[in-house]
Amino acid sequence: MKPSNRRSLLTLSALIISGAAISPAAWAQAKETLKFGLAMPLSGSQALYGADQVKAAQWAVADINAKGGVNGKPLEMILLDTQADPQVGINAVKRLTSVDKVPVFITAWSAVVKAVAPIANRDKALELSVGANSPEIAKLGDYVYTTFPLAEVDVSALAKYTYTTLGKKTAAVMYINNDSGVEGAAIYKTVFEKAGGKIVAYEAYDTKATEFTGALLKVRVANPEMIHIHGLVSDLPQVIAQMRQLGLKQRVSTYSAGYNPKVIEQLGAAAEGLIVTSLAPGATDNANVGAFVTRWKDTEKRVPNGLPYTQYLYDGPYLVAELYKWVEKNKLPATGENMRKALTTVKNFELPMTGALQVGDDHRVAKPVYLLTVDKGQFVPLATIK
């Protein structure tokens, strides 16, 4: 081969290699991208859930970009770890708003959502809380919104349903002594009593407790028709197991934390009749959810940890895309102020995994509550409360 031919071949090879090296992602980078932040726990005790939620968001970004992004511009998600720790979360969000200059970011876990709110308000970056449910989130400032119904939504619906539809006139409440437990139990009590019912026992337990006999015996003496437990997936099965062993046969309800196959696995027949809530539709309510679960099984060989939360996280980038669409349509610069304007102006969104989303002026969202019950060792739909 002549030297000139060899040079041409080398040049051609270099061109082909460099062309191949420019992946679609690189092409996307070369274009103007529409940035947003995602601050989630990727390490630490909550990483198991955080990683699956991040994966769902990554799939959503890939799906949106595969369909041309927003007006031909791809979404670019900047992902940072919060470890579900407020201080780490603050550092992550500071970077997102100051260095990456994102006009909107998504985060979760109530403690982190609360801790980073002052940064969102100060830097005028729209903070979307996706998955945290502390009622205080609605009061964190102008730039903090949630796409996830706050605790009062499902617990209120459950308490009303218990009194009106199930016809239970007395109930006992047992709750874990942390923010979520105290707030959730108080909401249940208020709503149940307002509906006309009576709370005959109201017992808290320590966050580290493994022995609940004393509190359960108090509940047994009160003899309620229904028992509501506001605990975590770590203690809920133990409370129910000890309850059944002590001869309490009442029907039990809990909130979305109980919507976990582990609860049925650990309790067996003792879980029968348990009522749980879910704030995301199941496969029977939304065809996309079935495909989403199949995608998990095909790619990860398992179902996700905390399916409803991953559904909300999948919808997160779709919501961001809608906000960008509105901003571009109105030829406005992509600032946090305009993102907030887009959210409060459009108000109603149709999202693939969780359906209709209505953003209220009070920084809360209206969503249907799905009640499920354990029947023959499986969670089955019980009612949908709109």
Place this chain on the structure above:
Amino acid sequence: MIDITILLQIIWTGLAASTYAVLFAVAFSLVLKVVKVWNFAQAGIMALSFYVMYAAHSKLGLLLLPSVGIGLAATIAASVFMDTYGLQTLRARNSPNLTFFIFTLVVSEFLAYLLAMIFGTEPVALTQSIMSGVTIVNGIVISHWDLQALAVTVALLALLYFFIARTRDGQFMAAVADNPDLSRLYGINVKRAYVITFVIAAVLITAGMYLFGTRAAMIPNTPMQMMLFAVISTLLGGMGRIFGAALAAIGLSLIQGLSIFVIPSQWQGLILYVFLFVTILFFPQGVSLQKFRQLTRLGSK
């Protein structure tokens, strides 16, 4: 008016639930007595013991008994490894007590992180179901787990008593606990005594984690709280009195359970810290009648 059935139920359940706490307290107290180390690595070893049993049973599908055997082997190996390559190295360097303290804490945290990385932080129980059959005797609910837990604990404590009182190795351990330098002069293999101590502690830990894991779910950090209970029991029972630690664990567990009559249940955990505070301040050598009398005399002056 306190209902007698409720009172008896709390006492019975408290007694049964104290079993694994007793085993952890005795393991902790034994290591402190013989090896003279506040072994905070026990929490990490407890977590390791549980997760090895869990992996063998739930992941590899082995029967529970062989899984416990594998868990025991791993716990013994980890304990002896830590003593041989950690504590003995520090001892050879004449390291101060603070170094031992930091080292054992680091081992505990390291193991907890490692296990969280491997098994995640989703709570898991040793067996798929945590339900146990029950028998009702005069209105008192007695679960099959309660009976099993009491039987295992009593048997292990009896064996330990026999081992310390009647075997040569047990007597050597007592001698080393009393004075390691003098024991060495008399030809006692001090290192062997330490290894045997850690092996016994590993047996107690594995049994305790088996009992806990068949009743409740846990995450890698859970044993830290359980170990705190063991530390308080050791302090209350009196340092060097291993069966005193066992009695203290039972007492603490019962007091915690019975406190429901006077304080809201969410504050039952607080009692542990009150006892820790009072013990450190007034009974640094453990609770004894003699000390009580001294304090009463001081109070009456």
